[in-house]
Amino acid sequence: MSMCGKAAILSAGIGLSGCLENDSGNKTKAVGKLGGTFIEGASGADAETLNWILAADATSLGYISLAFDGLITYDNKFNIVNRWLKNDIKTSDDGLSYMVTIRDDLEWSDGKPVTSDDFVYTMKNLMFADWMAYTYAGDWTEEVDGKSVFVEPVVENETTFTIKRKTVDPEFLYTVTDLMIYPKHIVSKYEGDVKAFTQAPELNNLSYTGNLGPYRYKEWIRNDKIVMERNPDYYLGKENGEPYFENYEVKIFGTSTARHAAMEAGDITNTGIDPEQVMKFKSIPSIKVFTVPTTGYRVLQYNMRDNGWEGLKDRKVRQALSMSISKEKIIQDVLLGFGEPAFSFIPNVSPWYSEVGLSKIGVGTLYDKTKAKELMKEAGYGIEKNGAIQVVDKKGDKIKLKFFTITGSKVHESMAYLIQKELGDIGIEVDIKFVPWEIMLRKYYMNKVPGSDQPGRDNNGPRAVSEEPWDLIYAGQSTDVLQPSGTEIFFVTDGGLNTYGYSNPEVDALFKKVRSKEALDVTARKNIYAQLSKIVSEDQPLDFLAYPTANIAFKSNVQGIDPGISMSYNYQEWYFG
Secondary structure (H helix, E strand, O other): OOOOOOOOOOOOOOOOOOOOOEEOOOOOOOOOOOOOEEEEEEEOOOOOOOOHHHOOOHHHHHHHHOOOOOOEEEOOOOOEEEOOEOOOOEEOOOOOEEEEEEOOOOEOOOOOEOOHHHHHHHHHHHHOOOOOOOOOHHHHEEEEOOEEEEOEEEEEEOOEEEEEOOOOOOOHHHHHOOOOOOOHHHHHHHOOOHHHHHHOHHHHOOOOOOOOOOEEEEEEEOOOEEEEEEOOOOHHHOOOOOOOOOEEEEEEEOOHHHHHHHHHHOOOOEEEOOHHHHHHHHOOOOEEEEEEOOOEEEEEEEOOOOOOOHHHHOHHHHHHHHHOOOHHHHHHHHOOOOEEEOOOOOOOOOOOOOOOOOOOOOOHHHOOHHHHHHHHHHOOOEEEEOOEEEEOOOOOOOEEEEEEEEOOOHHHHHHHHHHHHHHHOOOEEEEEEEEOHHHHHHHHHOEEOOOOOOOOEOOOOOOOEEOOOOOEEEEEEEOOOOOHHHHHHHHOOOOOOOOOOOOOHHHHHHHHHOOOHHHHOHHHHHHHHHHHHHHHHHHOOEEEEEEEOEEEEEEOOEEOOOOOOOOOOOHHHOEEO
């Protein structure tokens, strides 16, 4: 599916030239045949919501994107392809004003036109509102006279609005391209009422989305499938009739084994393939498999909150644990060569990636279990016994860590057991538990201050803890490779997805600096990113394990695919040949 926004395969970004490259879309496109149901096979948890402003998980935003194109998308060469935009966003010479002009053929389901007033209302009255608690609201603030204030959106005319700032942010343009929208005339009746807004039927079944995306909501059977039907009014389909599938369905499977079996049997059209299955699927004539780079990285998260093992708050301990886990073994034994070692939150496909100063823990001389034991002893978690270091807690007992990852994935299972063995080699016992993704989200990620009436959020401050205690979680995170500053949500002290309680004032300051006037200079910005990568690689709030490549299988009769890092950018043009 084509995705725009926070959960995108490739979301809003910046090239090294400092300006957006636009693909005008004048290429000759094949006209596909209409018909059939495209079924995407997925593992893991179902979406949390179809009400986009409440969504913080990739599955929810992925479902929503089937009915909502967004302002832009990206092709595989990182060129911007306009969607709702009529033309490129115009930035003033002083970098303080951003003029957005949308197409004049966008409509809501009741036939009323989409206007700039809808965008401005969505920002001012919903995204920026205290009662809403929008996860990404911080992206729209700036510091003025020591205070954090929201930017100012202003309606210019029916299809044009301007967003004004008082300070320069060289990457704010790409926050703007992430904009989503609600119809003011429908949603205004829920303003200020969290419960009513959350439960509003039209917001939860996408019945307002008009011609804004290639598909319309048809059916959602929780924890089973969502079915979207072809939108005959799709604004991009006027010339060639896109989309070409009558239905687009996302089917959830409990395990990758079940998903693979469904793909092999021809019951689904497309799915990701685990490394150990790639050669098998490549040998099946009715299936084609593409190996493509990704913007994600696999991590071992360390819980530095008060309900994690106390030692994880010590950088030396985190370094020791990471130093005990071989990234080369992960690449070869778990990913079967489909990936590269990771050391930073900036994937190596990014033009902002730099190896300057990176601590390459987990490879070469920094994969060293003897050194790891020495670090543990220096941190107070080791004793000399018979000329060797024995890793123990401060009471002299064996260290036992609670390890969690999601159910249903052979890769997750293999990774868990490899990590368990590696840490076992230095004397740490790892208790593995596999839990469904929705349980992970609610019981291990969401947190609040004990005894408070805070609603559960992914980061409720330094004293907040999750419902269930944990020490280690194996998971995946992703970065906008063209604008890595958006990844601050994982690493700044008050970051919305900083579930593990990491805090470093220097990191906080550098993430602010990369969005300052100083960073208008591309060289300066590259240096800031290099500093951030260096510090985070030393601090090890996460063990950055791998940058995986993805193996994506399709039925061989699916036509129009352009394989690459953003291979779904033109999914509305796919068809059965």
